[in-house]
Structure formats: structure tokens, C-alpha cells
Amino acid sequence: MSRAASRRTRDEGGYVAxxxxxxxxxLLGFSAxxxxxxxxxxxxxxxxxxxxxxxxxxxxxxxxxxxxAFQTARxxxxxxxxxxxxxxxxxxxxxxxxxxxRVDVSTQVANIFGGFLGLPTTAVSRHAVAEFAAPVxxxxxxxxxxxxxxxxTTYNSTSCNAAGNFFAMVGNYGTDKTQGDAFxxxxxxxxxxxCSGSTNTDYDENxxxxxxxLRQAVTDLTIEAxxxxxVVTGAKCDNPQLSGAAGLNTSKTLVTxxxxxxxxxxxxxxxxxxxxxxxxxxxxxxxxxxxTIRSPGANPWEPTAWPVMTGTCAPKTFDGFNEDLSKVLxxxxxxxxxxxxxxxxxxxxxxxxxxxxxxxxxxxSIQVKTNGQGTDAQEGHNRFALRARGSGxxxxxxxxxxxxxxxxxxxxxxxxTSTFYLARIPGNSDGQFFNVNLFDIGEGAGTGSYVRVVxxxxxGSSAKFxxxxxxxxxxGALIDCKVTVNSGFDGKWQTITVPIPSTxxxxxxxxxxxxxxxxxxxxxxxSPTDTTSxxxxxxxDPIRLVE
Numbered sequence: 001m002s003r004a005a006s007r008r009t010r011d012e013g014g015y016v017a018x019x020x021x022x023x024x025x026x027l028l029g030f031s032a033x034x035x036x037x038x039x040x041x042x043x044x045x046x047x048x049x050x051x052x053x054x055x056x057x058x059x060x061x062x063x064x065x066x067x068x069a070f071q072t073a074r075x076x077x078x079x080x081x082x083x084x085x086x087x088x089x090x091x092x093x094x095x096x097x098x099x100x101x102r103v104d105v106s107t108q109v110a111n112i113f114g115g116f117l118g119l120p121t122t123a124v125s126r127h128a129v130a131e132f133a134a135p136v137x138x139x140x141x142x143x144x145x146x147x148x149x150x151x152x153t154t155y156n157s158t159s160c161n162a163a164g165n166f167f168a169m170v171g172n173y174g175t176d177k178t179q180g181d182a183f184x185x186x187x188x189x190x191x192x193x194x195c196s197g198s199t200n201t202d203y204d205e206n207x208x209x210x211x212x213x214l215r216q217a218v219t220d221l222t223i224e225a226x227x228x229x230x231v232v233t234g235a236k237c238d239n240p241q242l243s244g245a246a247g248l249n250t251s252k253t254l255v256t257x258x259x260x261x262x263x264x265x266x267x268x269x270x271x272x273x274x275x276x277x278x279x280x281x282x283x284x285x286x287x288x289x290x291x292t293i294r295s296p297g298a299n300p301w302e303p304t305a306w307p308v309m310t311g312t313c314a315p316k317t318f319d320g321f322n323e324d325l326s327k328v329l330x331x332x333x334x335x336x337x338x339x340x341x342x343x344x345x346x347x348x349x350x351x352x353x354x355x356x357x358x359x360x361x362x363x364x365s366i367q368v369k370t371n372g373q374g375t376d377a378q379e380g381h382n383r384f385a386l387r388a389r390g391s392g393x394x395x396x397x398x399x400x401x402x403x404x405x406x407x408x409x410x411x412x413x414x415x416x417t418s419t420f421y422l423a424r425i426p427g428n429s430d431g432q433f434f435n436v437n438l439f440d441i442g443e444g445a446g447t448g449s450y451v452r453v454v455x456x457x458x459x460g461s462s463a464k465f466x467x468x469x470x471x472x473x474x475x476g477a478l479i480d481c482k483v484t485v486n487s488g489f490d491g492k493w494q495t496i497t498v499p500i501p502s503t504x505x506x507x508x509x510x511x512x513x514x515x516x517x518x519x520x521x522x523x524x525x526x527s528p529t530d531t532t533s534x535x536x537x538x539x540x541d542p543i544r545l546v547e
Contacts (some may be wrong), residue, residue, distance in 0.1 A: 054103040424516070
């Protein structure tokens with residue numbers, strides 16, 4: 001029995017050895033698989049971080065410059081170790097909207113033990129989708145910001161045809177905020193919103209900024225200003241200094257249409273430059289206005305930090321004038337010879353910048369300011385328009401000039417309704433809140449006048465926003481996003497908050513698509529000379545990962 005038991009023990013010992021050997025192979029296989037899986041997981045984390053960084057960096061170039069967005073994404077992927085080639089692919093594309101960018105990173109991971117099983121490599125892929133809520137462009141989807149009395153179809157894009165009648169404007173620190181410029185008039189009186197004692201807390205020392213977005217490369221980029229100097233005519237162009245200029249013979253003027261161009265009274269030819277107090281006899285306390293052109297910079301939210309352009313695009317200043325225009329516009333007088341700049345600038349398009357050859361796509365900026373050019377004793381408003389164009393046949397239709405987050409404007413359209421392009425809200429903005437702030441609105445408007453925020457034109461003429469709320473004179477629910485403005489807004493802010501619905505849609509690919517508008521009815525019999533300031537924003541992080 002002892003010998004039999006010994007034989008069984010020896011037999012069982014051989015069985016255990018075989019089973020242990022087989023289990024060891026399995027355990028080693030699982031261990032090898034675990035090592036390779038850990039390697040896949042680690043590489044997946046690296047690929048995800050690269051995709052996230054690439055998407056966040058590239059999306060800031062949208063919607064204006066898709067090639068730059070795609071290239072920036074690839075550059076950031078390369079910086080994180082992923083370059084196309086050798087089993088690695090990096091691709092980028094729009095993702096359901098003009099301000100969403102998707103980046104895919106795929107690479108082949110060399111397996112440490114998988115090769116023994118015929119699996120030398122494994123594909124690991126990750127993606128990221130980023131959304132960019134760029135600064136909200138204001139006032140214009142076309143290549144012109146403000147009116148063009150010349151109505152030039154040669155130089156103005158087709159999208160300018162529906163632009164509201166208004167001029168851009170800039171005030172000065174010495175002017176009271178109740179005159180309508182919330183951001184450049186520096187002094188205050190009692191009861192005015194955004195004031196601390198006599199100081200305007202809304203004042204911005206950087207002046208106003210306008211963006212010039214080239215959707216594609218432009219040949220011979222030219223940036224111009226209409227009536228860039230403060231030439232005092234009064235808000236309704238009824239200043240005695242202007243009388244007599246329209247009667248000048250064409251042989252004595254730089255222009256061929258003095259009767260039209262130098263006419264008195266409100267209308268398209270009346271930018272309405274004003275001085276406060278409105279002296280009729282002396283060039284005292286007038287504004288010097290500076291225009292600075294800047295090339296694209298790294299931070300889309302800081303255009304005043306972008307590189308200042310030089311050469312023919314170097315900063316330019318324009319001095320104010322408040323004397324008899326019939327003399328200074330007449331080439332045969334000594335006054336003309338002393339101040340030729342007035343005739344060259346008054347109610348004419350003036351070149352601020354010209355870049356010969358091909359200018360790449362991107363966003364440039366125009367900074368306009370009066371502070372730092374003289375003294376705080378300067379008082380008044382300078383009204384003007386801006387335009388950018390190229391020499392190529394389609395260049396004008398691939399440029400947009402818009403206000404950057406805020407603007408001041410002078411509206412002088414009597415007896416009717418003007419629909420302004422308010423702000424561009426991309427098609428993927430559903431769920432966000434659009435806030436528009438209006439200062440000192442409705443001056444000169446008649447009974448029944450109102451402002452209303454309306455959806456983009458592609459939604460149809462009957463489309464309306466719902467669920468809007470107000471803060472200011474009107475608080476709480478606003479039916480049809482509408483506010484009556486014929487009284488009570490002098491020196492006051494009115495905020496209108498628009499919830500962007502889940503059904504919101506617009507045509508992102510169209511130059512005029514996605515532009516929310518402001519319908520301004522001045523009322524029957526009105527004769528407005530309305531200086532007002534606007535700002536707008538979308539709630540939410542400007543750059544975010546959404547997938």
C-alpha cells in the first residue's frame with residue numbers, strides 16, 4: 001500500500017507540474033496583455049491631450065480663417081508629438097458649425113508582447129471638438145461700417161445695401177456722457193448711469209476698435225475713412241459755418257459736386273460733427289482724431305495689443321476745424337492754402353492704409369481715439385464711416401468691417417424705420433444668452449417709436465424672439481423683444497437679454513447670415529439726431545471643449 005501511495009504521489013506531482021506550466025503560460029499571456037493594454041491606455045491619454053490642445057488652439061481662428069485654423073491645429077498636434085506620417089494621422093474639420101473645430105489624432109502603437117501573437121501594432125485614435133465664442137462683431141456684415149453718401153457699388157459689397165443709415169463716432173474725455181457716447185465722453189452729471197460723481201466709469205482709454213476680417217486673401221488691401229476729421233457742422237448740419245459752401249463753383253473746389261456734397265440739413269451727407277459748446281467763430285477745444293491700423297495678433301480678445309502697421313498704414317491723425325467752410329473749401333482763398341487738409345478730408349473717402357500685393361486672410365483692426373491727442377478741455381463728437389476693399393473683382397465681398405464688442409453711432413434717418421445689423425450670433429449658439437446694452441437711445445424719436453431685437457433675416461420677416469427680458473427703464477418680460485423709446489432714456493442704459501432657443505438656426509456660410517438685427521422705429525414726424533452707444537455679448541466661456 002505504501003508503494004502504491006508513493007506511485008500515486010509521483011503521478012500527481014507530474015500532473016501539477018503540467019497544469020502549473022500551462023497556467024504559467026496563461027498568466028504570462030494575461031500579464032503581457034495587461035502591459036500592452038496599459039501602453040494603449042497611456043498612448044490614448046497622450047493622443048487625447050494632443051487633440052484637445054490642437055482643437056482649442058485652432059478654433060480661435062474661426063470663423064474667419066479656416067485654413068489658419070486647420071494649420072494651427074496641426075502645429076499644436078506636432079508640438080505634442082503627433083505629426084502626419086509613419087503611421088500617425090492628424091486631421092481637422094468643421095464640426096456642425098462655423099465656430100466648431102474637430103481634430104482627430106490616430107497612431108499605431110507598437111505592442112510589447114502582442115507581436116508573439118501576431119499583433120505587432122494596435123491603432124489608437126482620439127478626437128476633440130472645441131467651440132469658440134469669438135468677440136461679438138457689431139453693426140455691419142459688409143466691407144463698410146457706417147453710411148456712404150456716394151453710394152458706390154464699385155467699392156461697397158452687395159451686403160452693404162441693407163445696412164442701416166448711421167455714422168460711427170467718437171467723443172472725448174472732456175465731453176459730458178449725456179451727449180450719448182458712453183465710452184469716450186468722460187465727464188458726468190447727476191443721475192446718469194455708469195457714473196461715480198463726475199467720473200464716467202464706463203470710459204475706455206483705448207477708444208473704439210473696429211475689426212477688418214478678410215475671409216480670403218485680398219489684393220491691394222485698402223482701408224479708408226469717410227470724413228475722418230471733426231469738421232463742425234452741427235448735428236443737423238445747420239451750422240452757419242456750412243452755409244455758402246454748397247454754392248461754390250466747381251472750378252473752385254476739389255470736388256465735382258459741391259451743391260450735393262456740401263449741402264446743409266440732415267440726411268446722408270450729414271455726419272453731424274459737433275462741438276460743445278458749439279462756438280461759431282473759433283477753432284478752440286476741437287478734437288484731434290487718431291486712426292491706428294493693426295495686423296492680426298495672437299489674442300483675439302485684445303486687438304489693441306496687436307502689432308501696429310507701418311509705412312503707408314502708419315497711424316494718422318486729423319485735426320478739427322470750426323470756421324467758415326465756404327472759405328476753406330474755395331481753392332482761390334488764403335484760408336484754403338492754410339488748411340488744405342479740410343478740403344481733402346471733408347465729406348470724402350480718405351485713405352488710411354494700402355498694402356500692395358496679396359494680403360493674407362485674417363482679422364486686422366482699426367483703433368480710433370481722441371484722448372492723448374490734445375487736452376481734456378477738448379469737447380465734441382467726430383462722426384465718420386470706415387471701409388476696406390481690394391482691387392480684385394470679388395475682394396469687396398470677402399471683407400467685413402464691424403465694431404469690436406462696443407460702438408457708438410449717430411443715426412439721423414427721419415420719419416421711418418431703420419433696421420440695423422446688431423450682432424453676429426453663430427448658428428451653434430442655442431442655449432446661450434445674448435445681451436445687448438443700449439445707452440441714451442431714442443433722442444429725437446416721435447410718439448410710438450420703439451426698438452426691437454429680431455432674428456437674422458434668413459428666418460423670415462415675421463420671425464420673432466421670445467422669452468426676452470429687460471433691465472433698466474423696462475424690467476422683466478419684454479413682449480417680442482420690444483422696448484418703447486420715445487422718453488425716459490436720457491443718460492440711461494437699457495439691457496435686453498435674449499435667450500437663444502434650441503430651434504435657432506442661421507446661414508453661417510453667408511456673409512450676412514446669423515446677423516441678429518435691431519429694428520429702430522423713430523415714429524411718424526420724427527427728426528432724430530440720435531447719438532447712442534451699444535455693446536453686446538454672449539454668456540459663456542469663449543473657448544471650450546464640447547466633445
